[in-house]
Amino acid sequence: MAGPDSTSESLDPEQIERMVDDALGAIAAAADSAQLKAVRQTHAADRSPLALANHSIGSMPKERRKDAGRLIGRARGRVNEALAARAAELEAAELAARLEAERVDVTLPVVEHPVGAEHPLTALINRMCDVFVAMGWEVVEGPELEAEWLNFDALNFTPDHPARFMSDTLFVDPPSGHTIMRTQTSPVQVRTLLDRALPVYVVSPGKVFRADEYDATHLPVFHQLEGLAVDRGITMGDLKGTLDHLAKAMFGDIRTRLRPHYFPFTEPSAEVDLECFVCHGSSVGDPERPCRACRSEGWIEWGGCGVVNPRVLVAAGIDPNVYSGFAFGMGVDRTVMFRNNAPDLRDFVEGDVRFSRSLVGGAR
Structure with a gap:
């Protein structure tokens, strides 16, 4: 979703909420760390809708900037918290999957690797x-x-x-x-x-x-x-x-x-x-x-x-x-x-x- 017009005098709270909902939905749908990285780039990077909305604050009348900044700050904070929580979940799941894949059954017979000998x-x-x-x-x-x-x-x-x-x-x-x-x-x-x-x-x-x-x-x-x-x-x-x-x-x-x-x-x-x-x-x-x-x-x-x-x-x-x-x-x-x-x-x-x-x- 495109960011608000930089010439606007105020930011629409409903529009900001839709940006947050879009971001939270994408974060929840990320199935692995690679997908979450792409979501982070789309919804939290410098060219994301919330970032562009934050940039537009500078073009607003001075008396409205404080409220607009508080609104955008809370929205971006929610997105970043969701990203951090989902990242921790995915890392734990991927680690568990990797440990399971690499698990060794020590009860099975193995072929020992030959070792060297002193000349x-x-x-x-x-x-x-x-x-x-x-x-x-x-x-x-x-x-x-x-x-x-x-x-x-x-x-x-x-x-x-x-x-x-x-x-x-x-x-x-x-x-x-x-x-x-x-x-x-x-x-x-x-x-x-x-x-x-x-x-x-x-x-x-x-x-x-x-x-x-x-x-x-x-x-x-x-x-x-x-x-x-x-x-x-x-x-x-x-x-x-x-x-x-x-x-x-x-x-x-x-x-x-x-x-x-x-x-x-x-x-x-x-x-x-x-x-x-x-x-x-x-x-x-x-x-x-x-x-x-x-x-x-x-x-x-x-x-x-x-x-x-x-x-x-x-x-x-x-x-x-x-x-x-x-x-x-x-x-x-x-x-x-x-x-x-x-x-x-x-x-x-x-x-x-x-x-x-x-x-x-x-x-x-």
Whole structure:
């Protein structure tokens, strides 16, 4: 219904009442919130009949404006109250309908959504770190993008050492920038020696990178855990005792042995072997009882170790006549393989949660 003529001198109360009745009827007939919104636009917005009637008050004689304003105000108030009441009714009804539609019968059987699993590498790294934290050591980490000096020079690698060739190390362009993807976590140990006061007892787990093939026994990205102890009076015997303790924590009652080897950053150096945890050496020399785990050799190679080379201490500004230390490192991926008899390293990076579920119990 159109609003009153703006030139009129007064407003017809019957006309205003019809506007209110029209609005109240439309409000009552609104079946949902969308319809009520349309009713609000038609009967209560700025271009509604009552709003236009209110605008016309300005053209009336001054003495009549008060009564006209009171009349329009009461009318608009009735409409707004009706709108608010109907809105509350519709919202309650729609909420009840939605809750009914979404109601779940908890007595019915349901298919559970599968949950994730902690990766066995993460689980084992945490466990290995716990062993050292319990001994009072500290876990330290460092960047995976590393300076060539920290990865090689500070660790006594000569400029022509094969490990520095692009066939083994991943250099970041340009190679003249001497920045690489770290090939070991040993640079973290160098950073620790440069930044901290002695004594130092730290382990450094993390990813390392090599230009290796992607196959069942090699990955271009794998994980290491390395340890470093520098203090007064450190000997090879301290190293052997530490490795024995770690091996027993990881594999139970098992022996270790050290075989002479060479590493640029330790002198003397050794390879660490584990007594075969499958045959415990019983398969050696017995062709009728072969062992696939150790290939009937009785021992499984685990990692490398040695007494810290004095040149490494000097590079870190430490007097080798006062301090000595030992270092060791082993591949976490292969340790998980040893503990769980996992046949293929590629399973570790395929992202299949079934693989993690099958091994994580053994890695804890």
